[in-house]
Amino acid sequence: MNLKFLGTSGLVASMAVLAACSTTPEADEPIVETVERVEPIVEEPQFSPMELAVMELENEVGQRVFFGYDASNLQADAKAILVRQAEFLNRPGNEGIRILVAGNCDERGTREYNLALGNRRAEAVRGFLVGEGVSASRIETVSYGKERPLDPRSTPEAWAMNRNGTTTITSVGAMDELDTMGF
Amino acid sequence: MMRVAFLAFIAFLIPATTVAQVRIDITRGRTDPMPIAIPDYLSGFEEGFGEEVADVISNDLATSGLFAPVAEGAFIQDITNINVTPRFADWRVIGARVLLAGEVIPLEDGRVQINTRLWDVIGNQQVASVAYKTPRENWRRAAHKVADFVYSTLTGESGYFDSRIVYIGETGPKTARKKKLVIMDQDGHNPTTLTKGLPYNVLTPRFSPDEQEITYLAFFDDRPAKVYIFNIETGEQREVGEYPGMTFAPRFTPGGDELLVSFAIGANSDIAYLEPNSGRLRRLTTNPGIDVSPSMSPEGDRIAFASDRGGSQQIYVMNADGSGQRRITFGQGTYGTPVWSPRGDLIAFTRQHKNRFYIGVVNTDGSGERLLTEAYLVEGPTWSPNGRVLAFHREEYPGGPVRLYAIDLTGQNLRRLPTPTEASDPAWSPRLN
Known part of the structure; x- marks a missing residue:
């Protein structure tokens, strides 16, 4: 995903190298091939404040933390991600960002219990973020129980993937709108 | 959705003198399903209607696991009038324990009446009978009620088919x-x-x-x-x-x-x-x-x-x-x-x-x-x-x-x-x- 920020020139250059490699001659005589260097037209992508915030959360900060089976305690790696989420949300200019934290469960539990467990996970994430200084009023929570698996398989890997708290941005708020209006 | 009570219960006759001896104990872990013969219902309606009624009843009773409908091809007696005592021996010999004989008759108000008699073919007597009046399009529900009637008569407990x-x-x-x-x-x-x-x-x-x-x-x-x-x-x-x-x-x-x-x-x-x-x-x-x-x-x-x-x-x-x-x-x-x-x-x-x-x-x-x-x-x-x-x-x-x-x-x-x-x-x- 970071490729987006590399620009397209690097991408074209590496493709050219690949192309050269793949034409390695099988015959005896050497083939001299000149790869014409084309200057790519680089267009700066235009992203909305929402798109920029979503990309940063998903690609750099990390939007998802994972839980143990039937557990809602935050492990060290989860806390590290949530510290970054809090830093992102607390950064000047980002105060208007509002988030939805969804708690998810694997399929090894009843539907009703997992709705309660997913709620517990979402609240664990919210509680940690609030502890890191994010205003509780900016955080909404929802439990999906076992209804929204990321990975549809029934394997230990899929179960681990599906036990998560997922943060998504619901709005970037008034601050960003003010920015784009030239304030 | 329609949910109107329109099944008029007419008669439920258990002869007071004869306690029904034919009985299924549903509290036991495994009982042999009771063989039941269910001929097509007699009907003045189009071909196949009486068969459909019998099939709904038969399917209810069979899926309960407590009844085993006898294959129709084995039937000897052709029931032409459900109000005449059947030839019990004809049903015994094909392995039936009970016989369910019924008919659908049109009423003047446009509804139908579904009459059913349950016979004990070993005890040589009627166990009980029941009749329901219903709009014809509601016949399937009436058939479930007949299945409930059979279930409750023979097990002593209420049925669950009309649900x-x-x-x-x-x-x-x-x-x-x-x-x-x-x-x-x-x-x-x-x-x-x-x-x-x-x-x-x-x-x-x-x-x-x-x-x-x-x-x-x-x-x-x-x-x-x-x-x-x-x-x-x-x-x-x-x-x-x-x-x-x-x-x-x-x-x-x-x-x-x-x-x-x-x-x-x-x-x-x-x-x-x-x-x-x-x-x-x-x-x-x-x-x-x-x-x-x-x-x-x-x-x-x-x-x-x-x-x-x-x-x-x-x-x-x-x-x-x-x-x-x-x-x-x-x-x-x-x-x-x-x-x-x-x-x-x-x-x-x-x-x-x-x-x-x-x-x-x-x-x-x-x-x-x-x-x-x-x-x-x-x-x-x-x-x-x-x-x-x-x-x-x-x-x-x-x-x-x-x-x-x-x-x-x-x-x-x-x-x-x-x-x-x-x-x-x-x-x-x-x-x-």
């Missing part, structure tokens, strides 16, 4: 399932989607005691799930109460005037009454653990629920006012979705242990636990109106399709309930009026 089941019809990939509310007759006929065009998924439906309403969970992507009530007659649906957090796991009280629900308060989930008109919550549990899946006893004096307050999720029982909370299961693994039997004597549950799920029952004091069936996933038992059969959903192997199944309380006769799509969360109606 319906709501469930969740599931379509689409597991990562983005569409879940709709569907209602069907108990035998799988007339499946009708009730929540067409609603912008949310539906989970865990349950009937009101009068069968006019269904409470369910409305599941949203962008906000917490909410308890709703759906009116079958009008098709209207509404959120119950305005609690800002999640309300879930709804179930009507036996009186039908209130719901029992779980509600999320912070990271905690507790149990409360939810009054449908005022939307007021009356909290019953305050434990910091997850308290979920309340189900009230038919007498209305006690509530079973699941809680993980003791570490693992187990079943608890409390009084109707929330007092006297006590744990009743102590087995390995976890227990969830307790459902009080309509007879009041048992609690059905979902148990989970080492990546297998089980459906079981336990006495209300926690004694006598029995597991009835298991699979990769079996979940959410619901009782037949007579408390003799449990329906639930089942995923036989990891990643397999999810389907509705039923099993007898004896642990016998596991069978699939036919649905046009994958299906989950069945809820059996009360007995229809």
Whole structure:
């Protein structure tokens, strides 16, 4: 995903190298091939404040933390991600960002219990973020129980993937709108 | 949806002098199904109508596992008048124990009358007879009533064939399932989607005691799930109460005037009454653990629920006012979705242990636990109106399709309930009026 920020020139250059490699001659005589260097037209992508915030959360900060089976305690790696989420949300200019934290469960539990467990996970994430200084009023929570698996398989890997708290941005708020209006 | 009481009960004649000797004991673990001969109903209507009536009755009785319909090809006597004593020997010799002979006759007001006689072909006597008047298009329901008549006459317990089941019809990939509310007759006929065009998924439906309403969970992507009530007659649906957090796991009280629900308060989930008109919550549990899946006893004096307050999720029982909370299961693994039997004597549950799920029952004091069936996933038992059969959903192997199944309380006769799509969360109606 970071490729987006590399620009397209690097991408074209590496493709050219690949192309050269793949034409390695099988015959005896050497083939001299000149790869014409084309200057790519680089267009700066235009992203909305929402798109920029979503990309940063998903690609750099990390939007998802994972839980143990039937557990809602935050492990060290989860806390590290949530510290970054809090830093992102607390950064000047980002105060208007509002988030939805969804708690998810694997399929090894009843539907009703997992709705309660997913709620517990979402609240664990919210509680940690609030502890890191994010205003509780900016955080909404929802439990999906076992209804929204990321990975549809029934394997230990899929179960681990599906036990998560997922943060998504619901709005970037008034601050960003003010920015784009030239304030 | 139509739900009009139009079955006029005419006669139920058990000769006072003869106690019916022909009898099925449904409390035993395994009984040989009783051979029953069900000739096509006599009818003045189009070819095949009387056969359809007999087929509905025959299918009901056969799926109960208590009856074995005798193959029609073996029949010797051709019944031409159900009011004439049959030649019992002709039915004995083909292995029948009882004979069900019936007719459909048109009435002057446009309705039909369905007359049925049940004969004991070994005792050489009529066991009982019954007649129903009904609009002709309602013949299928009348046939279910005839099956209930046979079941109750021969087992001594009320039947469950004239009943319906709501469930969740599931379509689409597991990562983005569409879940709709569907209602069907108990035998799988007339499946009708009730929540067409609603912008949310539906989970865990349950009937009101009068069968006019269904409470369910409305599941949203962008906000917490909410308890709703759906009116079958009008098709209207509404959120119950305005609690800002999640309300879930709804179930009507036996009186039908209130719901029992779980509600999320912070990271905690507790149990409360939810009054449908005022939307007021009356909290019953305050434990910091997850308290979920309340189900009230038919007498209305006690509530079973699941809680993980003791570490693992187990079943608890409390009084109707929330007092006297006590744990009743102590087995390995976890227990969830307790459902009080309509007879009041048992609690059905979902148990989970080492990546297998089980459906079981336990006495209300926690004694006598029995597991009835298991699979990769079996979940959410619901009782037949007579408390003799449990329906639930089942995923036989990891990643397999999810389907509705039923099993007898004896642990016998596991069978699939036919649905046009994958299906989950069945809820059996009360007995229809």
